[in-house]
Amino acid sequence: MSAIPAALDGATIPGGCDTCNAEQRIREEQPGIWAIGIAHDDWCPTWQRIQARRQAISDTFRP
Known part of the structure; x- marks a missing residue:
């Protein structure tokens, strides 16, 4: 049994940022993940x- 209902796979939920009209997108990457x-x-x-911080990280480190 998953803690997240399968019906949420692919769901789009409004919100997630205080400064824009962001959307949260949910998906199951693998069973249980x-x-x-x-x-x-x-x-x-x-x-x-966020983009500026990512560009400031050296090319030798990409998580």
Whole structure:
């Protein structure tokens, strides 16, 4: 039995960011392994900060 109902696989839920109209997207990556991603608006300052931090990390380190 999964703690997350299978009906949520592929669901889009409004919210997830205080500065834009983001959406949370839920999907089951593998049986029992779930991922929740946040899709920000392109103009979102929070998203722009996240992107800037990612670009500042050296090319030798990519998680």
